Amino acid sequence: MQRIGILTSGGDSPGMNAAIRAVVRKAIYHGLEVIGIKRGFNGFIEGDMEPMRLGSVADIIHRGGTILHTARSEQFKTPAGRAKAWENVERFGLEGLVVIGGDGSFTGAGIFHQEYGLPVAAIPGTIDNDISGTDYSIGFDTAVNTAVDAINKIRDTATSHERTFIVEVMGRDTGFIAVAAGLAGGAESILIPEYPYSIEEVCHKLCKGYRRGKLHSIIVVAEGAGSGLEIGRQIKEHTGFDTKVTILGHLQRGGTPTAFDRILASQLGARAVELLMQGATCKMVGMTAGKIVETDLDRVLGQKKTVDLDVYRLASILAI
Template identity: 75%
Template sequence: MQRIAVLTSGGDSPGMNAAIRAVVRKAIYHGLEVIGIKRGYSGFIEADMWPMDLSSVGDIIHRGGTILRTARSEEFKTSEGRKKAYLNVQRFGIQGLVVVGGDGSFRGAEIFNSEYNLPVIGVPGTIDNDITGTEYTIGFETATNTVLDAINKIRDTATSHERTFILEVMGRESGCIALMAGLAGGAESILIPELRYSIDEVCEKLIRGYKRGKLHSIIIVAEGAGRGLDIGKQISEKTGLETKVTILGHLQRGGSPTAFDRNLASRMGSKAVEALMEGYRKHMVGIVADKIVISPLDAAFKGKRTIDLEIYNLANILSI
C-alpha cells in the first residue's frame, strides 16, 4: 500500500482534527502518501481532494471542527454517486480509505467496500457515543463537559431566582450525553429515550424537593426523549413552579477537544493506518477497557448501544 485517503463525514465532533493529524503523520512516518478529501462523500464524488503533508496538519490538534470540512451526501447513497467516487479512487491511485464519522458514514463506507473492494477503516467520531464496538467515540467527552459547564452556570441563575430549569441536550436517539452530564451535574431528573419516564413522577420529585427547602431544580432532557419546551410546559402546568427551558443545540459540537478526546483521536487515527497496512479491509477501530481494538465495520450499525443501568440508577439515588 502506497497511498491512502482520509475524510470526515456527518456531524462534526471535537477531536476530528486530532484524528486527521494522527492519520496523516502515522502514514507519512511509514512512507505512505495521504490524500485529504474535503466535505466528506460529497468531496469524494466531486474530486475535491489534495495531497497532504506534515505541515497540512500542523497546529490543529487543539481545534474543534474539522479542517477537511464535512457534509451529508444524498448522492453517495446512490450507485451512480458511488461510481463517480470510485472513478476518483482510480484517478488518484487511492489504495485505502479512512472514514472519520458516525454510523451513517460507516454504512456508506461498508457499501462502497462491498461494491468496489476498496479497503476502508472507520474511526468513530460523533458526540452521541451511540456506536457499538467502542466504549467511547471521539467528541463525546468534550460535548459532555460542555453540557456540564452549562449546568454549572444555569444552576447559579436557577438558585438566585428559585426556578426549575429544563436543559435539552443533543444525542439523537442516545441518552449518553444527558446521562453522564446529568450525573456529574447533580441533575434532579434525567430523561433519556432508552427508558420510559413519567412526567407525574418527575413533578412529584420536584415538589418533594421544594417542600424540604430546595431553591432550584435542574432536569436534563435528551433530544430523543422529547422536546424540552413541551416537557417544561407540562411540568409548569402540573406543579405551578416557574420553569425555564434552555436548548443547547449545536453549541455542544464545538470547542477545543479535551485531553481525553485528543488522546483518543490520536490513538484511533494511528491504529486506523496500522489496520490498513496490516490488510484489514472493512473494519473500524474502537476502544474497550482502554485498549484500541479492531472490529468488523458493520458492528457499528448492526447492534444497538445500550445505557448502563447502574449509572442511571445511581443518578436517581444521588438526586433524591
C-alpha cells in the same frame, strides 16, 4: 500500500482534527502518501481532493470541527454516486480509505467496500457516543464537559431566582450525553429515550424536594426523549413552579477538544493507518476497557449500543 485517502463525514465532533493529524503523520512516518478528501462523500464524488503533508496538519490538534470540512451526501447513497467516487479512487490511486464519522458514514463506507473492494478503516467520531464496538467515540467527552459547564452556570441562576430549569442536550435517539452530563452536573432528574418516564413522576419528585426546602432544580432532557420546551410547559402547568428551558443545541459540537478526546483521537487515527498497512479490509477502531480494539464494520453496524442503566439509576439515587 502507498497512498490512502481520508475524509470526515456527517456531524462534526471535537477531536476530528486530532484524528486527521494522527492519520496523516502516522502514514507519512511509514512512507505512505495521504490524500485529503474535502466535504465528506460529496468531495469524494466531485474529486475535491488534495495531497496532505506534515504541514497540512500543523497546529490543529487543539481545534474543534474538521479542517477537511464535512457534509451529508444523498448522492453517495446511490449507485451512480458511488461509481463517480470510484472513478476518483482510480484517478488518485487510492489503495485504502480512512473514514471518520458516525453510523451513517460507516454504512456508506461499508457499501462502497462491498461494491468496489477498497479497504476501509473507520474511526468513530460523533458526540452522541452511539457507535457499538467502542466505549467512547471522539467528541463525546468534550460534549459532556460542555453540557456540564452549562449546567453549572445555569444552576447559579436557578439558585438565585429559585427556579426549575430544563436543560435539553443532544444525542439523537440516545441518552448517553444526558446521563453523563446529568450525573456529573447533579441534575435532579434525567429524561432519556431508553427509559420510560412520566411528567407526573417528575413533578412529584420536584414537589417532594420543594417541601423539604429545595428551591431550585435542574432537569436534563435528551433530545430523543421529547421537547424540552414542551416538558417545561407541562411541569409549570402541573406544579406552578417558575420553569425555564435552555436548549444547548449545536453548542455541544464545537469548542476545543478535551485532553481525553485528543488522546483518543490520536490513538485511533494511528491504529487505523496500521490496520490498512496490515491488510485489513473493512474494520473500525475503537476503545474498550482502556484498550484499542478493532471490529468488523458490518458487526459494528449490526449491533445497537445501549445506555448503562445502572449509571442512570445511580444518578437518580444520588439526586434524592
